[in-house]
Amino acid sequence: MQIARDERELRARRAQLPEPVGFIPTMGALHAGHLSLVARARSECASVVVSIFVNPLQFGPSEDYDLYPRTPERDCELLAAQQVDLTFMPAQAVMYPVSPVVSVDPGDLDKHFEGARRPGHFRGVATVVLKLLQMVAPQRAYFGRKDAQQLAIIQGMVRDLNVPVEIVGCPTVREKDGLALSSRNAYLSPAERAAAVRLSAALRSIAERLRAGETDIHAMIAHATQLLPPLETDYLGVVVPDAFVPLATAPPKSHLLVVGAALAGKTRLIDNIEAQTP
Amino acid sequence: MQIARDERELRARRAQLPEPVGFIPTMGALHAGHLSLVARARSECASVVVSIFVNPLQFGPSEDYDLYPRTPERDCELLAAQQVDLTFMPAQAVMYPVSPVVSVDPGDLDKHFEGARRPGHFRGVATVVLKLLQMVAPQRAYFGRKDAQQLAIIQGMVRDLNVPVEIVGCPTVREKDGLALSSRNAYLSPAERAAAVRLSAALRSIAERLRAGETDIHAMIAHATQLLPPLETDYLGVVVPDAFVPLATAPPKSHLLVVGAALAGKTRLIDNIEAQTP
Numbered sequence: 001m002q003i004a005r006d007e008r009e010l011r012a013r014r015a016q017l018p019e020p021v022g023f024i025p026t027m028g029a030l031h032a033g034h035l036s037l038v039a040r041a042r043s044e045c046a047s048v049v050v051s052i053f054v055n056p057l058q059f060g061p062s063e064d065y066d067l068y069p070r071t072p073e074r075d076c077e078l079l080a081a082q083q084v085d086l087t088f089m090p091a092q093a094v095m096y097p098v099s100p101v102v103s104v105d106p107g108d109l110d111k112h113f114e115g116a117r118r119p120g121h122f123r124g125v126a127t128v129v130l131k132l133l134q135m136v137a138p139q140r141a142y143f144g145r146k147d148a149q150q151l152a153i154i155q156g157m158v159r160d161l162n163v164p165v166e167i168v169g170c171p172t173v174r175e176k177d178g179l180a181l182s183s184r185n186a187y188l189s190p191a192e193r194a195a196a197v198r199l200s201a202a203l204r205s206i207a208e209r210l211r212a213g214e215t216d217i218h219a220m221i222a223h224a225t226q227l228l229p230p231l232e233t234d235y236l237g238v239v240v241p242d243a244f245v246p247l248a249t250a251p252p253k254s255h256l257l258v259v260g261a262a263l264a265g266k267t268r269l270i271d272n273i274e275a276q277t278p
Numbered sequence: 279m280q281i282a283r284d285e286r287e288l289r290a291r292r293a294q295l296p297e298p299v300g301f302i303p304t305m306g307a308l309h310a311g312h313l314s315l316v317a318r319a320r321s322e323c324a325s326v327v328v329s330i331f332v333n334p335l336q337f338g339p340s341e342d343y344d345l346y347p348r349t350p351e352r353d354c355e356l357l358a359a360q361q362v363d364l365t366f367m368p369a370q371a372v373m374y375p376v377s378p379v380v381s382v383d384p385g386d387l388d389k390h391f392e393g394a395r396r397p398g399h400f401r402g403v404a405t406v407v408l409k410l411l412q413m414v415a416p417q418r419a420y421f422g423r424k425d426a427q428q429l430a431i432i433q434g435m436v437r438d439l440n441v442p443v444e445i446v447g448c449p450t451v452r453e454k455d456g457l458a459l460s461s462r463n464a465y466l467s468p469a470e471r472a473a474a475v476r477l478s479a480a481l482r483s484i485a486e487r488l489r490a491g492e493t494d495i496h497a498m499i500a501h502a503t504q505l506l507p508p509l510e511t512d513y514l515g516v517v518v519p520d521a522f523v524p525l526a527t528a529p530p531k532s533h534l535l536v537v538g539a540a541l542a543g544k545t546r547l548i549d550n551i552e553a554q555t556p
Contacts, residue, residue, distance in 0.1 A: 007440065100438040101387055102404065102431065107379040126380065127439070134440040153380065160378040161405070162285065162412040 001080040003087050006094050010135055013086050017047035023138030023165075025129055028052040029069035029183035030078050033173040037142040038082045040170055049136050050079050051088040053095060057103075058124030069186050088136065095131065103127045104161075106153045109244055113235060113259055114149045114270065122153050129154055133165055141165050146172040146180045148257055148272040149244050156242070172271070174200070180271045192264035195230045199262045199271050202227040202236065206258045207275035210238065215250045224260075234261035234268065238275075250277050279358040281365050284372050288413055291364050295325035301416030301443075303407055306330040307347035307461035308356050311451040315420040316360045318448055327414050328357050329366040331373060335381075336402030347464050366414065373409065381405045382439075384431045387522055391513060391537055392427045392548065400431050407432055411443055419443050424450040424458045426535055426550040427522050434520070450549070452478070458549045470542035473508045477540045477549050480505040480514065484536045485553035488516065493528045502538075512539035512546065516553075528555050 004010040014021070022041030026034050041048045052075055059065035072089065079087050104126035106115065115122050133141060143151050151169050158167050173181045178200040179193075188196060202224040209220045221236045237246045241257045250256065259272040282288040292299070300319030304312050319326045330353055337343035350367065357365050382404035384393065393400050411419060421429045429447050436445050451459045456478040457471075466474060480502040487498045499514045515524045519535045528534065537550040 011442075098437070101385040102435040102438040103383050103385060104439070105381050105383040105401075107381060109379055123383075131438075131440045134442060137442070157380040159376070160380040160409075161382070162409045164289075164412060164415070 001076070001084050001087060003076070003089060005089055005091065007090075007135055010086075010088050010090075014049065014136060017049070017085055019047065020045045020139035021047045021049055021136070023049045023051070023132070023136045023141045025051045025053075025132050025141070025143075026075075027054045027068065027183065028075045029071050029186065030075045031173075031181045031183060031185075033144050033146065033181040035078060035082060036173050037144060037170050038079065038084060040168065041140065041142050042083060044168075045140060047085045048083070049086045049088065049138060050084050051090075051132050051136070053088075053090055053128070053132075055095070055124060055128040056092065057096075057100070057128055058121050060118055060120065063118070064184075067187075069183055088132075095128065100127065104130050104157060106156070109149070109153045109156055112244055112246055113237060113239075114261065115244070117234065117261070122150065125150055126153055126157050130157060130161070130163070133158075133163055138165055140168055142168045142170055144172060145169050146182070146271065148241065148259060152242050152244055178204075180269075182269065184267055184269070187267040188264055192267060196264050196269055198228050198231050199260055199269050200273070202262075203258045203260050203271055203273040206236065206238065207273045210250050210256060210258070210275040210277050213278045217247055217250055228262055231262040231264055231269070234263060236260040241274075252277055279354070279362050279365060281354070281367060283367055283369065285368075285413055288364075288366050288368075292327065292414060295327070295363055297325065298323045298417035299325045299327055299414070301327045301329070301410070301414045301419045303329045303331075303410050303419070303421075304353075305332045305346065305461065306353045307349050307464065308353045309451075309459045309461060309463075311422055311424065311459040313356060313360060314451050315422060315448050316357065316362060318446070319418065319420050320361060322446075323418060325363045326361070327364045327366065327416060328362050329368075329410050329414070331366075331368055331406070331410075333373070333402060333406040334370065335374075335378070335406055336399050338396055338398065341396070342462075347461055366410075373406065378405065382408050382435060384434070387427070387431045387434055390522055390524055391515060391517075392539065393522070395512065395539070400428065403428055404431055404435050408435060408439070408441070411436075411441055416443055418446055420446045420448055422450060423447045424460070424549065426519065426537060430520050430522055456482075458547075460547065462545055462547070465545040466542055470545060474542050474547055476506050476509050477538055477547050478551070480540075481536045481538050481549055481551040484514065484516065485551045488528050488534060488536070488553040488555050491556045495525055495528055506540055509540040509542055509547070512541060514538040519552075530555055 022045030106122045110122035177197045261270045300323030384400045388400040455475045539548045
């Protein structure tokens with residue numbers, strides 16, 4: 001596996017790779033969720049490129065940028081074992097040689113849920129992903145469905161800005177008890193880890209009611225909220241996957257997403273589950 | 279000269295062109311200023327691509343989108359005569375098949391001068407230029423220095439978003455009396471046309487004082503403003519070319535731009551002149 005640390009090196013090595021090139025942008029601290037994206041790209045593409053960059057632009061001032069887990073040696077071992085061709089590990093000065101002025105604005109896609117809780121987060125995500133797509137120039141880029149609003153914003157960005165890449169959304173990888181894998185799960189104490197499963201259980205309860213034909217989303221949320229303690233509810237909601245505006249009433253014959261966030265101690269968990277209405 | 283009218287056709291024809299590809303995005307109504315960009319690209323690149331698209335996203339609700347001059351047959355004749363390889367003439371539904379949600383935010387670069395007078399203008403410009411750059415994938419793109427703030431924003435965008443293209447700024451083409459060429463000059467009555475030259479004269483008066491070592495920019499602007507009538511002053515200012523924040527005092531040994539806008543009747547004229555301070 002080759003490693004590139006600056007843009008010139010990345011572009012030179014990328015130019016030598018057989019196409020199609022599949023790309024997985026990550027912040028490192030890799031887990032089985034990331035590796036499922038790598039395996040998917042490996043199975044579909046002639047070459048696989050991964051980036052590892054903890055992007056300061058997507059962390060709020062009170063968030064965990066400094067604390068975010070960093071395990072570069074282990075990450076590289078995992079990626080090499082998955083036959084990744086090229087890993088891009090830029091320093092902050094490579095990605096942001098000057099303080100960036102121009103950025104990607106997610107528009108109405110970040111006005112609710114994660115976007116409302118984390119002002120500037122998705123602008124930072126969209127901007128760094130566009131930068132990486134410009135540098136790596138992949139034919140396909142792979143994102144987990146666990147970060148559903150992020151996926152909707154990346155898909156909207158690629159559509160609205162005509163970026164020549166296919167965005168592939170991949171299934172959320174879960175622990176046996178249903179907890180969605182996340183690098184931030186490393187923060188959980190054993191008691192918090194035990195409680196964390198309640199988020200996916202609450203989302204499933206809403207999804208089951210939607211599938212059964214219930215339409216009053218506020219009532220479904222009220223019921224599901226009672227399932228969350230000792231987790232502290234941040235939000236529960238139901239959206240059309242590419243819009244991320246909270247629905248009050250479930251429309252019939254629709255493909256919807258049930259989204260939620262909750263706190264386990266100081267650790268914020270997010271998750272989502274698909275639901276088809278009858 | 280080939281003409282492409284949708285993205286698929288454009289990408290297919292672009293893929294056949296020898297590189298480097300030089301690109302000139304325009305809104306049509308071509309004049310000698312545009313043609314100087316085409317000639318520069320022709321002299322530096324193996325292939326030349328021009329786009330003609332009157333971009334609704336960069337016009338304000340009270341601006342001249344409907345009135346903007348459109349001369350597509352004549353434009354194509356001029357481009358063919360300049361040995362342009364490929365002209366992209368998309369319909370609005372090709373550029374904006376859905377109402378765009380994600381856009382390029384020029385950040386602090388559009389907070390003054392044109393950006394302050396025309397809210398959303400540069401967001402529209404940056405967004406459509408990024409879309410076109412993604413579709414055309416040129417090695418070089420050519421812009422006139424007459425739209426200096428636009429050039430600064432495009433350069434900032436390419437830098438901050440790592441777009442793999444070299445932005446080439448080209449000298450403003452002027453009439454013999456000094457008036458900068460603009461498609462909007464077509465709106466001018468003979469009397470307005472005669473008065474229009476006063477804008478470049480006012481900018482020159484500021485530039486001469488800067489070169490002579492004067493530092494009080496407010497005093498220079500006050501003097502130059504008296505040179506403008508019968509033009510109505512919109513703004514005069516002095517900036518560092520890549521920042522576009524109004525300066526109050528001219529720094530020594532600096533490369534500066536004197537910028538201005540004025541109204542000739544209902545027609546808005548903009549212009550700028552470089553000045554080096556001692």
